[in-house]
Amino acid sequence: MSYTKRVDGREFDELRKITAKVGVIPRADGSAIFAFGDSIAIAAVYGPRTLHPQHMQNPETGILRCNYDMLSFSVTERKKPGPSRRSSEISKITEWALSPVLQLESFPNTVVDVFVTIIQANASTRCAGINAAALALAHAGVPMIDMVSSVSVGKIGDKICVDLIKEEEDYEGEGGATDIPFAFLPRTGKVSLMQLDGKISVEDLKKALKAGEEACKKIYLEQKKILKALKE
Amino acid sequence: MERRDFRDRGYRDRGNRREFREERFGDRGDRENREEMREEKEDYDNNFREEKKREIVIPGETVATGSDFLPGDFTQREGNEIVATRFGLADISGRLVKIIPLAGVYMPRKGNIVIGKVTDITFNGWIIDINAPYNAFLPAAEANRFVNKNDLTEFLDFGDIVVAKVDSIKRRGIDLTTRAGGLGQLEEGMTIDINSNKVPRVIGKEGSMINLIKKETMCNIVVGQNGIIWIRGNDVKSELLAKEAILFIVNKSFVEGLTEKVEKFFAEKK
Secondary structure, X not given: OOOOOOOOOXXXXXXXOEEEEEOOOOOOOEEEEEEEOOEEEEEEEEEEEEOOOHHHOOOOOOEXXXXXXXXXXXXXXXXXXXXXXHHHHHHHHHHHHHHHHEOOOOOOXXXXXXEEEEEEOOOOHHHHHHHHHHHHHHHOOOOEOOOOEEEEEXXXXXXXXXXXXXXXXXXXXXXXXXXXXEEEEOOOOEEEEXXXXXXXXXXXXXXXXXXXXXXXXXXXXXXXXXXXXOOO | OHHHXXXXXXXXHHHHHHHHHHHHHOOHHHHHHHHHHHHHHOOOOHHHOOOOOOEEEOOOOEEEEOOOOEEOOOEEEEOOEEEEOOOEEEEEEOOEEEEEEOOOOOOOOOOOEEEEEEEEEEOOEEEEEOOOOOOEEEEHHHOOOOOOOOOHHHOOOOOOEEEEEEEEEOOOXXXXXXXXXXXXXXXXXXEEEOOHHXXXXXXXXXXXXXXXXXXXXXXXXXXXXXXXXXXXXXXXXXXXXXXXXXXXXXXXXXXXXXXXXXXXHHHHHO
């Protein structure tokens, strides 16, 4: 039996409900919360500030340092707190997804710290994290040449879906599940993150990326709306 | 623990000395005058004052199209478009397009009056934390009175609050000076932190807002361009009222006719 209807009744190209807000952490230089349905990420940005340890300083430019963390209660089975192989990987790819838009050349020897915390997880947490981080960076007034929007696309059975949930990621029917986290720079149309877990044909991958692009444009409009609504 | 006790005593001693100085020179009024001078020196951001309607733009958004426009602060030309590189209010005046930032860390500029805290003492000066990406340095030679080179703590000790002017910004490091009227150590009172982009709002048109707060609370207030504000009043109650008023302004910085709102705020508090 092929995958004809999504588990939560969405259209194949439909995103979960996006809820987001900036300025949620008063002591941070910039902060944002971003949620795809019940996957909720909070991002806090500090800096540019002097980087320690000193040997990591770059006299030519400021650097970006991301930290992704999933809280122990964010998943059904308690997650052991603290860094893991998975969280350090996601920290690194978040950094790579965001760094192409940042302009830190005028802040040599400094660091911009981004802390992404997942408070509730139902797949696509790294994408929610990147969206939250992009909002928080903009809110912190860090010079950026573009925004970053991110979504997970995938092939469930034989259907291309956007914004996967846990049940879809674990789909074991015919065709299996392929999960592609994807980050997109809406102004230039460039891709700053693409990972792939599963199997997919070249044609389907092209279709998936097209779907991802469309979804990211929707997310971008949402991010824009949220930043513009800021009145504090 | 012992060290702390010692330092606490140090504070008290200095406090007494200050009173003594005031008695001798009767510099209360003089102090007021210096405060005024200090404000005149600060270069206000005129931008918030005009009644022009400005739109909030986000990074990467096109602010203007066409080769007629010139990219100003925090904008960049990308082909035929002027693109914002920072979150803020887009301001188009004539051909020049610029962004007035709404958030972000304080970047020092030459001539800015800033308030900072002594975090370290070197053999020839003090390292001051001014809430900027880099620490600032106040050389002993730039102190506003004679300092014994053997004991710099005589003038400024760890944790002391100082108001200084940004003297120069070199490739590496910010140099400060206190050799101008009204600069130097700030004793007693309290400091609060606000977003440095809101400082022009707190000061108001030609200092109207800050003078209103001073009048209503009878406090001495020094506003640093880096968003640190020092308040010293006759009692804690008036200091807290001044603090509340400043936070009120910061939270309502988008509202039009803010001065009237603040007047009302004080009327309600009385």
